[in-house]
Amino acid sequence: MTIIRDYCAGMDVAMGYNPLTGEIYDTYVDYGDLVPAGGQTGQTADLLFKRVTSSAELSSVLGIDFEANLNASWFQGSGSVKAKAVSDFSQKSNEYSTFSVLYVKVRDIEKNLKIVDLSPRIIKFLNQNGIDEFYRRAGYEYISGMITGGEFVSTIEIISSDRETKEKMDAELSAQISYSNVVSIDAKAEIKSKFANLAKYSNVRIEARCYRTGGAGALVTTPTDALECAVNFPDSVRKSASILQVLCKPYHDLLSFPTAMQAIDMMTLQKKTRVLQGLWERSQQISKQIADVEYILLNPQQFAQVNEAVLRTGKAQLEHQLEEVNDQANFLYL
DSSP states (O other): OEEEOSOOTTOOTTEEEETTTTEEEEEOEEOOOEEEGGGOOOEEEEEEEEEEOSHHHHHHHTTOOTTTOOSGGGGGOSSOHHHHHHHHHHTOOOTTEEEEEEEEEEEEOOEEEOSOEEOHHHHHHHHHHOHHHHHHHHOSEEEEEEEEEEEEEEEEEEEESSHHHHHHHHHHTOSOEEEOSOOOHHHHHHHHHHHHHHHTOTTEEEEEEEEEESOOSOOOOSHHHHHHHHHHHHHHHHHSOEEEEEEEEEGGGSTTSOGGGHHHHHHHHHHHHHHHHHHHHHHHHHHHHHHHHHHHHHOGGGSTTOOHHHHHHHHHHHHHHHHHHHHHHHHHOO
16 A cells, blocks of 8 residues: 655654554564665656646646545644645635646655565564554554655746636646656756746736655745746756655564454455545545535636626535544544
Protein backbone atom coordinates (compact mmCIF):
# COMPACT_ATOMS: atom_id res chain seq x y z
CA MET A 1 0.00 0.00 0.00
CA THR A 2 1.38 3.41 -0.94
CA ILE A 3 0.56 6.34 1.29
CA ILE A 4 1.16 9.91 0.12
CA ARG A 5 2.61 11.95 2.96
CA ASP A 6 3.68 15.56 2.40
CA TYR A 7 4.68 15.94 6.02
CA CYS A 8 7.11 13.07 6.57
CA ALA A 9 9.76 14.90 8.56
CA GLY A 10 11.24 12.60 11.19
CA MET A 11 10.02 9.42 9.51
CA ASP A 12 12.44 6.66 8.59
CA VAL A 13 12.36 3.22 7.02
CA ALA A 14 11.39 0.26 9.24
CA MET A 15 9.23 2.39 11.55
CA GLY A 16 5.81 1.05 12.45
CA TYR A 17 2.78 2.66 10.79
CA ASN A 18 -1.00 2.68 11.25
CA PRO A 19 -2.62 3.26 7.82
CA LEU A 20 -5.96 4.11 9.43
CA THR A 21 -4.73 7.00 11.56
CA GLY A 22 -1.41 7.93 9.99
CA GLU A 23 0.36 7.41 13.31
CA ILE A 24 4.08 6.57 13.30
CA TYR A 25 5.70 4.18 15.80
CA ASP A 26 9.16 2.99 16.77
CA THR A 27 11.19 0.43 14.75
CA TYR A 28 10.29 -3.23 15.32
CA VAL A 29 11.93 -4.95 12.37
CA ASP A 30 15.52 -5.78 11.49
CA TYR A 31 16.71 -5.25 7.92
CA GLY A 32 19.71 -5.25 5.63
CA ASP A 33 20.07 -2.36 3.21
CA LEU A 34 17.90 0.36 1.66
CA VAL A 35 18.55 0.01 -2.07
CA PRO A 36 17.22 1.70 -5.25
CA ALA A 37 14.58 -0.29 -7.12
CA GLY A 38 16.17 -2.10 -10.07
CA GLY A 39 19.55 -0.71 -9.10
CA GLN A 40 18.75 2.55 -10.92
CA THR A 41 19.21 6.15 -9.81
CA GLY A 42 17.96 9.50 -11.09
CA GLN A 43 14.77 11.53 -11.01
CA THR A 44 11.74 12.43 -13.12
CA ALA A 45 10.22 15.89 -13.25
CA ASP A 46 6.75 16.77 -14.57
CA LEU A 47 5.37 20.29 -15.04
CA LEU A 48 1.75 21.32 -15.57
CA PHE A 49 0.20 24.76 -16.04
CA LYS A 50 -3.60 24.74 -16.28
CA ARG A 51 -6.61 26.92 -15.71
CA VAL A 52 -8.86 25.62 -12.91
CA THR A 53 -12.40 26.64 -12.06
CA SER A 54 -13.07 24.91 -8.73
CA SER A 55 -11.35 23.36 -5.73
CA ALA A 56 -12.57 19.95 -6.95
CA GLU A 57 -10.78 20.47 -10.26
CA LEU A 58 -7.64 21.64 -8.46
CA SER A 59 -7.73 18.47 -6.35
CA SER A 60 -7.94 16.41 -9.52
CA VAL A 61 -5.02 18.24 -11.15
CA LEU A 62 -2.84 17.72 -8.08
CA GLY A 63 -3.66 14.02 -7.96
CA ILE A 64 -5.43 14.01 -4.60
CA ASP A 65 -7.40 10.78 -4.64
CA PHE A 66 -8.80 8.07 -2.40
CA GLU A 67 -6.29 5.35 -3.22
CA ALA A 68 -3.35 7.50 -2.22
CA ASN A 69 -4.86 9.00 0.92
CA LEU A 70 -6.84 6.31 2.70
CA ASN A 71 -6.10 7.11 6.32
CA ALA A 72 -7.97 9.06 8.93
CA SER A 73 -5.22 11.66 9.26
CA TRP A 74 -5.81 12.75 5.67
CA PHE A 75 -9.20 14.23 6.65
CA GLN A 76 -7.41 16.73 8.87
CA GLY A 77 -5.70 18.11 5.77
CA SER A 78 -3.35 20.28 7.83
CA GLY A 79 -0.03 18.76 6.90
CA SER A 80 -0.38 18.20 3.18
CA VAL A 81 1.08 20.80 0.83
CA LYS A 82 -1.54 19.97 -1.80
CA ALA A 83 -4.38 19.95 0.73
CA LYS A 84 -3.28 23.38 1.95
CA ALA A 85 -3.30 24.71 -1.62
CA VAL A 86 -6.82 23.38 -2.18
CA SER A 87 -8.06 24.72 1.15
CA ASP A 88 -6.73 28.21 0.46
CA PHE A 89 -8.11 28.11 -3.07
CA SER A 90 -11.62 27.26 -1.86
CA GLN A 91 -11.64 30.49 0.19
CA LYS A 92 -11.21 32.69 -2.89
CA SER A 93 -14.36 34.61 -3.87
CA ASN A 94 -13.45 37.51 -6.19
CA GLU A 95 -16.16 37.81 -8.84
CA TYR A 96 -13.77 38.67 -11.70
CA SER A 97 -10.96 36.24 -10.92
CA THR A 98 -9.48 33.63 -13.25
CA PHE A 99 -7.40 30.90 -11.61
CA SER A 100 -4.62 28.66 -12.83
CA VAL A 101 -2.24 26.23 -11.16
CA LEU A 102 1.47 25.77 -11.82
CA TYR A 103 2.50 22.35 -10.51
CA VAL A 104 5.87 20.59 -10.61
CA LYS A 105 6.43 17.11 -9.19
CA VAL A 106 9.95 15.69 -8.87
CA ARG A 107 10.42 12.03 -7.96
CA ASP A 108 13.62 10.14 -7.27
CA ILE A 109 13.82 6.39 -7.94
CA GLU A 110 12.16 4.52 -5.07
CA LYS A 111 14.32 2.73 -2.50
CA ASN A 112 13.24 -0.43 -0.67
CA LEU A 113 14.41 -2.42 2.33
CA LYS A 114 16.07 -5.78 1.72
CA ILE A 115 16.16 -8.79 4.08
CA VAL A 116 13.43 -7.68 6.49
CA ASP A 117 12.02 -9.61 9.46
CA LEU A 118 10.65 -8.98 12.94
CA SER A 119 13.35 -8.33 15.48
CA PRO A 120 13.86 -11.07 18.11
CA ARG A 121 12.76 -8.78 20.94
CA ILE A 122 9.44 -7.97 19.26
CA ILE A 123 8.77 -11.64 18.45
CA LYS A 124 9.18 -12.35 22.15
CA PHE A 125 6.94 -9.40 23.02
CA LEU A 126 4.26 -10.55 20.53
CA ASN A 127 4.23 -14.11 21.86
CA GLN A 128 4.00 -12.94 25.46
CA ASN A 129 1.47 -10.10 25.07
CA GLY A 130 -0.71 -11.04 22.09
CA ILE A 131 -1.70 -9.46 18.80
CA ASP A 132 -3.77 -6.52 20.09
CA GLU A 133 -0.98 -5.22 22.29
CA PHE A 134 1.47 -5.69 19.41
CA TYR A 135 -0.63 -3.51 17.08
CA ARG A 136 -0.99 -0.84 19.76
CA ARG A 137 2.77 -0.77 20.13
CA ALA A 138 3.91 -1.26 16.52
CA GLY A 139 1.04 -0.32 14.17
CA TYR A 140 -0.35 -2.59 11.44
CA GLU A 141 2.46 -2.03 8.94
CA TYR A 142 6.10 -1.05 8.73
CA ILE A 143 7.69 1.45 6.35
CA SER A 144 9.36 -0.78 3.75
CA GLY A 145 10.73 1.94 1.49
CA MET A 146 10.41 5.52 0.38
CA ILE A 147 10.48 7.89 -2.57
CA THR A 148 12.24 11.18 -2.08
CA GLY A 149 11.70 14.25 -4.20
CA GLY A 150 9.57 17.35 -3.95
CA GLU A 151 6.44 19.16 -5.10
CA PHE A 152 5.95 22.81 -5.96
CA VAL A 153 2.43 24.24 -6.26
CA SER A 154 1.52 27.80 -7.18
CA THR A 155 -2.10 28.87 -7.46
CA ILE A 156 -2.18 31.98 -9.64
CA GLU A 157 -5.08 34.43 -9.56
CA ILE A 158 -5.66 36.92 -12.37
CA ILE A 159 -8.01 39.59 -11.05
CA SER A 160 -9.82 41.57 -13.72
CA SER A 161 -11.68 44.82 -13.25
CA ASP A 162 -14.75 43.81 -15.26
CA ARG A 163 -16.61 40.86 -16.74
CA GLU A 164 -15.36 41.40 -20.30
CA THR A 165 -11.71 41.32 -19.25
CA LYS A 166 -12.29 38.22 -17.13
CA GLU A 167 -13.71 36.39 -20.15
CA LYS A 168 -10.60 37.36 -22.14
CA MET A 169 -8.41 36.00 -19.33
CA ASP A 170 -10.39 32.76 -19.34
CA ALA A 171 -9.76 32.42 -23.07
CA GLU A 172 -6.05 33.22 -22.72
CA LEU A 173 -5.62 30.43 -20.16
CA SER A 174 -7.84 27.82 -21.80
CA ALA A 175 -4.93 25.83 -23.28
CA GLN A 176 -3.02 23.49 -20.96
CA ILE A 177 0.79 23.46 -20.86
CA SER A 178 2.50 20.26 -19.73
CA TYR A 179 5.97 18.76 -19.89
CA SER A 180 6.78 15.21 -18.83
CA ASN A 181 10.05 13.89 -17.44
CA VAL A 182 12.01 17.05 -18.16
CA VAL A 183 11.47 20.67 -17.13
CA SER A 184 13.32 22.44 -19.92
CA ILE A 185 13.97 25.91 -21.24
CA ASP A 186 10.99 25.30 -23.57
CA ALA A 187 8.63 25.14 -20.59
CA LYS A 188 9.97 28.39 -19.22
CA ALA A 189 9.65 30.11 -22.59
CA GLU A 190 6.09 28.89 -23.19
CA ILE A 191 4.74 29.90 -19.79
CA LYS A 192 6.67 33.17 -19.87
CA SER A 193 5.03 33.96 -23.20
CA LYS A 194 1.64 33.22 -21.69
CA PHE A 195 2.26 35.65 -18.83
CA ALA A 196 3.57 38.28 -21.25
CA ASN A 197 0.23 38.17 -23.07
CA LEU A 198 -1.62 38.67 -19.80
CA ALA A 199 0.61 41.61 -18.90
CA LYS A 200 -0.65 43.47 -21.98
CA TYR A 201 -3.90 44.09 -20.14
CA SER A 202 -3.56 47.15 -17.92
CA ASN A 203 -6.73 46.42 -15.96
CA VAL A 204 -5.65 43.11 -14.43
CA ARG A 205 -3.66 42.20 -11.33
CA ILE A 206 -1.83 38.89 -10.99
CA GLU A 207 -1.22 37.28 -7.60
CA ALA A 208 0.37 33.97 -6.63
CA ARG A 209 0.27 31.68 -3.63
CA CYS A 210 3.12 29.17 -3.49
CA TYR A 211 3.55 25.91 -1.59
CA ARG A 212 6.49 23.55 -1.55
CA THR A 213 7.82 20.34 -0.07
CA GLY A 214 11.47 19.64 -0.82
CA GLY A 215 13.85 22.04 -2.53
CA ALA A 216 16.03 24.75 -1.07
CA GLY A 217 15.80 28.50 -0.55
CA ALA A 218 13.07 30.92 0.52
CA LEU A 219 9.51 30.30 -0.63
CA VAL A 220 8.62 32.68 -3.46
CA THR A 221 5.64 35.03 -3.38
CA THR A 222 5.25 36.54 -6.87
CA PRO A 223 4.10 35.06 -10.22
CA THR A 224 7.46 35.84 -11.87
CA ASP A 225 9.39 34.14 -9.09
CA ALA A 226 6.93 31.24 -9.11
CA LEU A 227 7.71 30.57 -12.77
CA GLU A 228 11.45 30.73 -12.14
CA CYS A 229 11.17 28.45 -9.11
CA ALA A 230 9.04 25.92 -11.02
CA VAL A 231 11.51 25.55 -13.89
CA ASN A 232 14.52 25.33 -11.55
CA PHE A 233 12.79 23.11 -9.00
CA PRO A 234 14.37 19.76 -10.07
CA ASP A 235 17.87 21.16 -9.46
CA SER A 236 16.72 22.53 -6.13
CA VAL A 237 15.36 19.11 -5.11
CA ARG A 238 18.69 17.47 -5.94
CA LYS A 239 20.24 19.68 -3.25
CA SER A 240 17.48 19.15 -0.68
CA ALA A 241 14.95 16.35 -1.22
CA SER A 242 12.05 15.54 1.09
CA ILE A 243 10.29 12.25 1.70
CA LEU A 244 7.55 12.42 -0.90
CA GLN A 245 6.06 8.98 -0.31
CA VAL A 246 6.51 6.17 2.15
CA LEU A 247 5.91 2.61 1.01
CA CYS A 248 4.41 0.27 3.59
CA LYS A 249 3.97 -3.48 3.97
CA PRO A 250 1.93 -5.40 6.58
CA TYR A 251 3.75 -7.19 9.38
CA HIS A 252 1.88 -10.40 8.65
CA ASP A 253 3.82 -10.76 5.37
CA LEU A 254 7.02 -11.37 7.34
CA LEU A 255 8.15 -14.97 7.78
CA SER A 256 8.44 -14.75 11.55
CA PHE A 257 4.93 -13.38 12.07
CA PRO A 258 2.74 -16.05 13.83
CA THR A 259 0.45 -17.63 11.22
CA ALA A 260 -2.49 -17.96 13.59
CA MET A 261 -2.62 -14.21 14.08
CA GLN A 262 -2.79 -13.26 10.39
CA ALA A 263 -6.55 -13.84 10.01
CA ILE A 264 -7.28 -11.60 13.01
CA ASP A 265 -5.16 -8.86 11.53
CA MET A 266 -6.85 -8.89 8.13
CA MET A 267 -10.38 -9.04 9.53
CA THR A 268 -9.75 -6.10 11.86
CA LEU A 269 -8.01 -3.96 9.29
CA GLN A 270 -10.47 -4.65 6.46
CA LYS A 271 -13.49 -3.90 8.65
CA LYS A 272 -12.09 -0.52 9.70
CA THR A 273 -10.92 0.25 6.19
CA ARG A 274 -14.45 -0.25 4.78
CA VAL A 275 -15.84 2.29 7.26
CA LEU A 276 -13.09 4.76 6.45
CA GLN A 277 -13.65 4.29 2.72
CA GLY A 278 -17.32 5.19 3.13
CA LEU A 279 -16.38 8.35 5.02
CA TRP A 280 -13.84 9.28 2.35
CA GLU A 281 -16.35 8.84 -0.48
CA ARG A 282 -18.90 10.93 1.41
CA SER A 283 -16.35 13.70 2.03
CA GLN A 284 -15.44 13.80 -1.66
CA GLN A 285 -19.12 13.99 -2.65
CA ILE A 286 -19.74 16.90 -0.29
CA SER A 287 -16.55 18.68 -1.41
CA LYS A 288 -17.69 18.41 -5.03
CA GLN A 289 -21.10 19.90 -4.13
CA ILE A 290 -19.40 22.80 -2.31
CA ALA A 291 -17.15 23.41 -5.34
CA ASP A 292 -20.21 23.48 -7.64
CA VAL A 293 -21.94 26.06 -5.43
CA GLU A 294 -18.74 28.15 -5.31
CA TYR A 295 -18.59 28.18 -9.09
CA ILE A 296 -22.21 29.35 -9.39
CA LEU A 297 -21.61 32.14 -6.84
CA LEU A 298 -18.54 33.28 -8.79
CA ASN A 299 -20.30 33.08 -12.19
CA PRO A 300 -23.98 33.99 -11.58
CA GLN A 301 -24.36 35.37 -15.11
CA GLN A 302 -24.10 31.83 -16.48
CA PHE A 303 -27.15 30.65 -14.55
CA ALA A 304 -30.76 31.79 -14.66
CA GLN A 305 -32.52 33.00 -11.50
CA VAL A 306 -29.62 32.58 -9.08
CA ASN A 307 -30.68 33.12 -5.47
CA GLU A 308 -27.40 33.98 -3.75
CA ALA A 309 -28.82 33.86 -0.22
CA VAL A 310 -30.19 30.35 -0.71
CA LEU A 311 -26.91 29.16 -2.24
CA ARG A 312 -24.83 30.58 0.61
CA THR A 313 -27.13 28.94 3.17
CA GLY A 314 -26.82 25.63 1.34
CA LYS A 315 -23.06 25.99 1.17
CA ALA A 316 -22.86 26.59 4.92
CA GLN A 317 -24.94 23.45 5.53
CA LEU A 318 -22.65 21.39 3.27
CA GLU A 319 -19.57 22.72 5.05
CA HIS A 320 -21.10 21.68 8.38
CA GLN A 321 -21.76 18.17 7.00
CA LEU A 322 -18.16 17.98 5.81
CA GLU A 323 -16.90 18.92 9.26
CA GLU A 324 -19.00 16.13 10.79
CA VAL A 325 -17.59 13.57 8.35
CA ASN A 326 -14.05 14.77 9.04
CA ASP A 327 -14.63 14.51 12.79
CA GLN A 328 -15.79 10.91 12.42
CA ALA A 329 -12.70 10.03 10.41
CA ASN A 330 -10.35 11.82 12.79
CA PHE A 331 -11.68 10.28 16.00
CA LEU A 332 -13.06 6.90 14.97
CA TYR A 333 -9.70 5.15 15.25
CA LEU A 334 -7.78 7.43 17.59
